[in-house]
Amino acid sequence: xxxxxxxxxxxxxxxxxxxxxxxxxxxxxxxxxxxxxxxxxxxxxxxxxxxxxxxxxxxxxxxxxxxxxxxxxxxxxxxxxxxxxxxxxxxxxxxxxxxxxxxxxxxxxxxxxxxxxxxxxxxxxxxxxxxxxxxxxxxxxxxxxxxxxxxxxxxxxxxxxxxxxxxxxxxxxxxxxxxxxxxxxxxxxxxxxxxxxxxxxxxxxxxxxxxxxxxxxxxxxxxxxxxxxxxxxxxxxxxxxxxxxxxxxxxxxxxxxxxxxxxxxxxxxxxxxxxxxxxxxxxxxxxxxxxxxxxxxxxxxxxxxxxxxxxxxxxxxxxxxxxxxxxxxxxxxxxxxxxxxxxxxxxxxxxxxxxxxxxxxxxxxxxxxxxxxxxxxxxxxxxxxxxxxxxxxxxxxxxxxxxxxxxxxxxxxxxxxxxxxxxxxxxxxxxxxxxxxxxxxxxxxxxxxxxxxxxxxxxxxxxxxxxxxxxxxxxxxxxxxxxxxxxxxxxxxxxxxxxxxxxxxxxxxxxxxxxxxxxxxxxxxxxxxxxxxxxxxxxxxxxxxxxxxxxxxxxxxxxxxxxxxxxxxxxxxxxxxxxxxxxxxxxxxxxxxxxxxxxxxxxxxxxxxxxxx
Numbered sequence: 001x002x003x004x005x006x007x008x009x010x011x012x013x014x015x016x017x018x019x020x021x022x023x024x025x026x027x028x029x030x031x032x033x034x035x036x037x038x039x040x041x042x043x044x045x046x047x048x049x050x051x052x053x054x055x056x057x058x059x060x061x062x063x064x065x066x067x068x069x070x071x072x073x074x075x076x077x078x079x080x081x082x083x084x085x086x087x088x089x090x091x092x093x094x095x096x097x098x099x100x101x102x103x104x105x106x107x108x109x110x111x112x113x114x115x116x117x118x119x120x121x122x123x124x125x126x127x128x129x130x131x132x133x134x135x136x137x138x139x140x141x142x143x144x145x146x147x148x149x150x151x152x153x154x155x156x157x158x159x160x161x162x163x164x165x166x167x168x169x170x171x172x173x174x175x176x177x178x179x180x181x182x183x184x185x186x187x188x189x190x191x192x193x194x195x196x197x198x199x200x201x202x203x204x205x206x207x208x209x210x211x212x213x214x215x216x217x218x219x220x221x222x223x224x225x226x227x228x229x230x231x232x233x234x235x236x237x238x239x240x241x242x243x244x245x246x247x248x249x250x251x252x253x254x255x256x257x258x259x260x261x262x263x264x265x266x267x268x269x270x271x272x273x274x275x276x277x278x279x280x281x282x283x284x285x286x287x288x289x290x291x292x293x294x295x296x297x298x299x300x301x302x303x304x305x306x307x308x309x310x311x312x313x314x315x316x317x318x319x320x321x322x323x324x325x326x327x328x329x330x331x332x333x334x335x336x337x338x339x340x341x342x343x344x345x346x347x348x349x350x351x352x353x354x355x356x357x358x359x360x361x362x363x364x365x366x367x368x369x370x371x372x373x374x375x376x377x378x379x380x381x382x383x384x385x386x387x388x389x390x391x392x393x394x395x396x397x398x399x400x401x402x403x404x405x406x407x408x409x410x411x412x413x414x415x416x417x418x419x420x421x422x423x424x425x426x427x428x429x430x431x432x433x434x435x436x437x438x439x440x441x442x443x444x445x446x447x448x449x450x451x452x453x454x455x456x457x458x459x460x461x462x463x464x465x466x467x468x469x470x471x472x473x474x475x476x477x478x479x480x481x482x483x484x485x486x487x488x489x490x491x492x493x494x495x496x497x498x499x500x501x502x503x504x505x506x507x508x509x510x511x512x513x514x515x516x517x518x519x520x521x522x523x524x525x526x527x528x529x530x531x532x533x534x535x536x537x538x539x540x541x542x543x544x545x546x547x548x549x550x551x552x553x554x555x556x557x558x559x560x561x562x563x564x565x566x567x568x569x570x571x572x573x574x575x576x577x578x579x580x581x582x583x584x585x586x587x588x589x590x591x592x593x594x595x596x597x598x599x600x601x602x603x604x605x606x607x608x609x610x611x612x613x
Contacts, residue, residue: 008329226340
């Protein structure tokens, strides 16, 4: 194993130093909670009786006696969301597995689980980002009964895993394992799906053809197979030691998937305070583990949503991260995976090529990951150099492959797709923003063109359909930040911008909104902070101003004399229609409380011990 990469070590050390005070406060809180033992033992008899009133006789007797660990199930199940539909079977599977090892399991509560694929381009998308914080709160409500010794978290998708993590860290004294459901089997190729979308945008095919293509791509239970935020979440949970090894990308409703779920139940009973391997989640998620997560994100070209999520999640553990940390690490971490939209493969191909076991092995051996970390498996990260197999009906593990089975998808660290990660931070007189370059061809990464101003993605779509965008331009989409409208993703723009780029025009997107893990071949400076509604300088850009987006040098600038630019009035917009309909009227408090994108775009402010303004 190589010595630690110098940049990774330096970034880790500065995070540790920066977080020293807040991390100590957090650890003191959870250690105090953990020292009090299982809290149900201190509940009044009436409280406790309510807690097991609906249990069967055996479980009830175990909880009365107080000798069996009680495992909370916090589930994001619903059967509209393909990634979460497989969780319907999990509670009974978990309860039965728990009984076999002398434990009890109860569904402690459910959390919302919305699908960005369903709400994409719709008004409901304005609830998406804030659903993360609502999930954190609902997780806290589920665990607030203090009936539990540990927790199993059932969640996969975009805001759901980050929200569950934040909620779990509020109960950081409880051992916790995240239990995945797995990706759907491969359907229509991602390249073909993208081709049909562009043909539809050009009016060359109709809605029936588009719907048929989408249905062939998203066709069954499991996570969407492209490498967006949902699958980035699964990668993170494994590389950060919260999944069992090699469990992230096993397909749903298979014998191995069920065996891995059973193994998670068995393992969580072993790491409670009632066992010999007490492993609270708040102790697991230290500074080195968060750096490992960022390294994994960069090495795989993961979701830009995590430039916000990982900051917010870490803050809940008392760890202070910022975009400079991500940017510096990106310069040092090689890109080892190409999964759509950064390539033609899907996550099933990634898993078959060697998957997480191969990836972790390569990054450990190249000195890019910290090995000396805690994991729920009871090993250091070396214990995750594994592949999972079936032995009868039991999960077992073997050493991961030492060579990639497909170097067009997954490469060794000494032969990466790129010497640096797929994420960069842009700075300049328009603020700070994020760009995902792993899917953008090098010759497309610098665009200098006049600004065209839009206050919604619908405005730009309408201009495209009218044929007004057949030229070089940079689309400025304003008033899309968390305070303005909840920061929706803007993927409706991707096909149109892709069409224009393919026609030879120099195009790019600049916005205080989001594009997420599906950010594709068109350069997009996203998450601009401060956002326009909070006085961000993007609000002073005018139609025709020349903007230069340079992903190579990491700059984003409007070419207007400084004095003239500063003297301009800030743009305004009528946002009243964003405040009602599809439940948006219930989220006004969230919009008013939201902090900036670089601070995690959450609503909890200084209540998170690692929050930094």
